[in-house]
Every structure is written in C-alpha cells, then in structure tokens.
Amino acid sequence: MAQVYDRVALIGLGLIASSLFWAIKRGGLAGEVTGYARSDETRATAREIGLCDRVCDSVAEAVAGADLVVLCVPVGVMGAVAAEIAPHLAPGATVTDVGSVKADVIAQVGPHLPDGVHFIPGHPLAGTEHSGPRSGFAELFDNRWCLLVPVEGTDADAIARLRALWEGAGANVEEMDAEHHDLVLAVTSHAPHLIAYTMVGVADDLRRVTDSEVIKYSAAGFRDFTRIAASDPTMWRDVFLTNKDATLEILGRFTEELFALQRAIRTGDGDHLHAYFTRTRAIRRGIIEAGQDTDAPDFGRGARKP
Numbered sequence: 001m002a003q004v005y006d007r008v009a010l011i012g013l014g015l016i017a018s019s020l021f022w023a024i025k026r027g028g029l030a031g032e033v034t035g036y037a038r039s040d041e042t043r044a045t046a047r048e049i050g051l052c053d054r055v056c057d058s059v060a061e062a063v064a065g066a067d068l069v070v071l072c073v074p075v076g077v078m079g080a081v082a083a084e085i086a087p088h089l090a091p092g093a094t095v096t097d098v099g100s101v102k103a104d105v106i107a108q109v110g111p112h113l114p115d116g117v118h119f120i121p122g123h124p125l126a127g128t129e130h131s132g133p134r135s136g137f138a139e140l141f142d143n144r145w146c147l148l149v150p151v152e153g154t155d156a157d158a159i160a161r162l163r164a165l166w167e168g169a170g171a172n173v174e175e176m177d178a179e180h181h182d183l184v185l186a187v188t189s190h191a192p193h194l195i196a197y198t199m200v201g202v203a204d205d206l207r208r209v210t211d212s213e214v215i216k217y218s219a220a221g222f223r224d225f226t227r228i229a230a231s232d233p234t235m236w237r238d239v240f241l242t243n244k245d246a247t248l249e250i251l252g253r254f255t256e257e258l259f260a261l262q263r264a265i266r267t268g269d270g271d272h273l274h275a276y277f278t279r280t281r282a283i284r285r286g287i288i289e290a291g292q293d294t295d296a297p298d299f300g301r302g303a304r305k306p
C-alpha cells in the first residue's frame, strides 16, 4: 500500500486512535505518526506498547508539521481540543475527527480552524465496548464503513487523500451530510445503545430486588446488551448530549411502538404481535438476502459493507 501522508498526528490515544495507528502501520500509509494524550498515564502506556512513532508531551509538538491531524477524543471535547491545536497547525494541513456525532462536532470545531486548513469530519462505523490505548487492533476497520462529512466547497484533493487513508486502513468510504448522518446513527447506533443501557439497568434492579440470577442465566440477546452497556460512559454521555434532537426523535417513535406492543400484550391482541414480528423478521431476512448481514462473531460491532 502506498504512503498517503508524510506525517499524521493522532490526538487522544484510545480505541479508535490506537486501531488507526496499527492500521496505518500495517498499510505503510504514513511516514511518521505522532500521538498526544492528555494524561501522563496514557502517554506512558503508549510509549510502553509502541503506540505511535513518537509520543509527544504537548499538542503543539504533536501537530507541528503534520499534514493530517485526527481528533480521536470524546465528541463533547472536540471544540476545546480544536482550539488547542489551531495555533500549531501547518498551512494546508487537513484536520479530521472520528466522532460518533457530526453536526455538533462541526459546529464546535469549524470556528477554531484557520483559513487554509482543510476540515473533513469523519466517522468510522467500527468499534467495540473496550476503550483506552491498549484496546486497538489493526483489523478494526476492515470491511467496515467510514463516513466522511465534508462541508461544501472542501478541496477535492484533500478529500481524496483522506479517503485513500481510510481505504488503506481497510474501510469502505462514503460521503454523507451531517444531519442525515446524525439521524441514521441515532437509529442504528445511539438509540440501540441507550436501550441496551436501560435493559441492563432494569435487570440489575431486578436482581437486587429478587436476588435471582438474571445475569448468570442470561441468554444470548441479553448478553449482547451487557456487552454494549459496558461501553465507555464518557463517550456515550457525550453522544447523547450532542446528538440530542435526532436521538429524542427516534426514542419518541420507539416509545410509541413500545406502548402499542405493551397494549397488545395487555389486551391479548395476538394478531398485532404476530403481524409486528412478521414485519420485523422480513426486514432481517431482507438484510441477509441483500448480503448486508454482519457475521455472527462481529454482530453489533459495526456496519459491514455488502
């Protein structure tokens, strides 16, 4: 694989940054990768495990001379981090991010970046419930989608290079506008995470009350919920606070459907339940027939391309 950038700077060294680093190394996609993390502990861990060619003690040092800067921090602090890096960016550099929410991140970051710097927001649809510098692996993005959300008028060459980086890291790249992205992700990722958090919370309450063995005897569906509900609390707090409108819209619809199902159960309306489950089964089968299924071990960890 050909080198895409001379120097890439990763800001925030958690799951996504560390996975991107290993994928860049695997593909020979950059000459040098610098990294910065806020905490001494994370920087020490990064040095210990060889995460980044050079771990820097300041953002200034990490971004100096970088032709690509990737913001890999929780979405709630993207703006603050953009303000920190802005004075140190090289002219003509590209700044991107990997945040799970796009419109709010664009509003936070955009105003801080100087003219002559290309800002191309991004979001790899791949992850796990693990976080931190030790959690990354080179294959995370293989055959997953990565969505780029360039604002109008963005330099086409800058977009092509960022696309080449993600493709080199194994991903399939598509472009989308920010509002659409946030609505789609509210349906496919954000609301499901909230439902998983709730379900695990309910089961935990129940366990406390009855002292039963909810967790011990949990079936596969509930185990998937517990995996998802083990995801990083800071990251997910920020997702819900920054994708508020789309998430509330989807949760409103979810609640209406849930109430309708609840009513059908109470009134013994088996036809309603059967018709509903028949419709949802057809949707799942349609996904499989279209070749858009995720294979079993990776189920739920990200969207795969057909």
Ligand SMILES: NC(=O)C1=CN([C@@H]2O[C@H](COP(=O)(O)OP(=O)(O)OC[C@H]3O[C@@H](n4cnc5c(N)ncnc54)[C@H](O)[C@@H]3O)[C@@H](O)[C@H]2O)C=CC1
Pocket (backbone or CB within 6 Å): 011, 012, 013, 014, 015, 016, 017, 037, 038, 039, 042, 072, 073, 074, 075, 077, 080, 081, 098, 099, 100, 101, 123, 124, 125, 126, 127, 128, 129, 130, 131, 132, 133, 232, 235, 239
């Ligand atoms: N975890 C996942 O499955 C996915 C996460 N994302 C997005 O990627 C971004 C990073 O997530 P992960 O790598 O999973 O998180 P992580 O928790 O593994 O790493 C985040 C890193 O950011 C650092 N950080 C936090 N606040 C900071 C600040 N104010 N200044 C500097 N550094 C700070 C943390 O110390 C940590 O090193 C988030 O925006 C998230 O929405 C995108 C796709 C999947």
Ligand SMILES: O=C(O)C(=O)Cc1ccc(O)cc1
Pocket (backbone or CB within 6 Å): 099, 100, 124, 125, 126, 127, 128, 129, 189, 228, 300, 301, 302
């Ligand atoms: O672990 C899971 O189930 C995920 O859904 C991973 C994930 C989390 C957040 C994203 O923005 C994208 C992918």
